[in-house]
Amino acid sequence: MNRILIAEDEPRIATFVEKGLRSQGFTTAIATDAVEAIEMVLGDSFDLMLLDLGLPVKDGLTVLEELRGQGVTLPIIILTARDDIQDKVAGLEGGADDYMTKPFRFEELLARVRLRLRNDRATTIGEKDTSIQIGPVTIDLLTRRVCVDRQEVELSAREFNLLETLARHPGQVMSREQLLDRVWGYSYDPGSNIVDVYVGYLRKKLGSDFIETVRGMGYRFQT
Ligand code: CA
Helix, strand or coil, X not given: CCEEEEECCCHHHHHHHHHHHHHCCCEEEEECCHHHHHHHHHHCCCXXXXXXXXXXXXXXXXXXXXXXXXXXXXXXXEEECCCCHHHHHHHHHCCCCEEEECCCCHHHHHHHHHHHHHHHHHCCCCCCCCEEEECCEEEECCCCEEEECCEEECCCHHHHHXXXXXXXXXXXXXXXXXXXXXXXXXXXXXXXXXXXHHHHHHHHHHCCCXXXXXXXXXXXXXX
């Protein structure tokens, strides 16, 4: 059974989401401020978090930053009344998996929750695995540190997510659409070249040998 943490200070919204999720068989808990949300994530095992950006004590983006900074890989969907594009970009760059603007329909939230949980499960290498080692590349999934030949390489949150996604499926071709969906998590223009741009960044930082372009299909992490 999946456990979902709802970090939301507005009782009406928290209750609406909680009722909906429980009716679908999820277990839920509510955190009503930022400090409580961080403590609950660190102290308990949740499968996904819904995070309101406008939380008391600290901003939701700070919560996101602190959790990712501590190596928490829990899928996080941001809920917010702000439809400011700047916040959206900041949230996703800060390591959120998806984003919903209030007011939203419960069905849409549910669809996104299920998608995130499925992606997370599909990409789970093993419950006890905390790192991926492929050739000279080591990816620490807890601290989100990457080394090539024991030399640490600094990656942005997005670069790390792209590398992790490719490396969790070594030898397997992943299409641009799959990578867009898993790493960017929301619908980009399919003609967007953002995946190619980020693969370029990774090659520059890691060396050009690891990620192979499969013409007309996508990319593959070499084994
Ligand atoms: Ca709020």
